[in-house]
Amino acid sequence: ELKVEQNPLFLSMQEGKNYTIYCNYSTTSDRLYWYRQDPGKSLESLFVLLSNGAVKQEGRLMASLDTKARLSTLHITAAVHDLSATYFCAGPGTSYGKLTFGQGTILTVHP
């Protein structure tokens, strides 16, 4: 059964700084998803990474996937307050349709 671990679980950043959230997973997964959740809200799809070496960028966020290392990263460049949220990675493993989520990383960006 797929297990997904994120670190750090809590991240306090200053505006303008860079940081990376790491997502490790335990078994083969041919795709990896990143979601954002604002307090009291639902999940917003950010990225889907479909193959080894995949890299996707949207604004100040960039996600990558290394299937050999079973690792995905979410890199934040020049953080701004609007990026404050909880970020989840999730994978289907070998189980089509069922997503297993990490614990989430609570990101707080301070002025």
Added chain:
Amino acid sequence: DAGVTQSPTHLIKTRGQQVTLRCSPKSGHDTVSWYQQALGQGPQFIFQYYEEEERQRGNFPDRFSGHQFPNYSSELNVNALLLGDSALYLCASSVIQGSTDTQYFGPGTRLTVL
């Protein structure tokens, strides 16, 4: 284009009662998945419906059951409610497009069991 919708938004029940939550998928989507998200946790997969049948199920007891209708909308039923069932219940819809099947989440139903 309407996204995933869920009803009701909030619900308060007492232990032992039964509850039904509803979900309408995004236009063009035929697959509906249900997740339970406890406070401070990641969503946990309950089950998935496709073509009106349960295709996959997570580690949830039989008190949790569901249904999918011909128009692809879905219901989640929980019987004999326990305090531990208090959570945000999220519905997600998807469709296979090429090699991706990104799940799009609805706003959720916040269930409180007293």
